[in-house]
Amino acid sequence: MRGVAHISFEGGGLIVPVQTPYERQLFFEHIDLSAKRHGSVRLKINRRHWTVSLHNGDHEACASCPRSLDALTYRLNGQTYCGQCARRALH
Ligand SMILES: [Zn+2]
Numbered sequence: 153m154r155g156v157a158h159i160s161f162e163g164g165g166l167i168v169p170v171q172t173p174y175e176r177q178l179f180f181e182h183i184d185l186s187a188k189r190h191g192s193v194r195l196k197i198n199r200r201h202w203t204v205s206l207h208n209g210d211h212e213a214c215a216s217c218p219r220s221l222d223a224l225t226y227r228l229n230g231q232t233y234c235g236q237c238a239r240r241a242l243h
Pocket of ligand 1: 214215216217218219233234235236237238
């Protein structure tokens with residue numbers, strides 16, 4: 153299904169719309185809160201599966217830009233991305 157994201161975490165999950173910039177903003181706030189509460193969350197968006205986790209503190213760089221990773225890391229196909237790159241990729 154296009155235009156929606158499935159968020160799953162331990163004990164539940166939800167489906168949120170991600171078509172407008174405002175909806176995507178809310179979506180990322182959901183992820184942020186859920187990952188902090190549950191340690192990690194899984195996302196399915198445009199048939200891609202992401203895992204969002206709290207950063208373990210290692211100095212690891214993003215797979216697609218020189219930034220070091222933020223408090224939350226986004227994993228897709230074995231690569232780890234910072235929040236900014238993930239936001240771009242999730243569009
Ligand atoms: Zn990046």
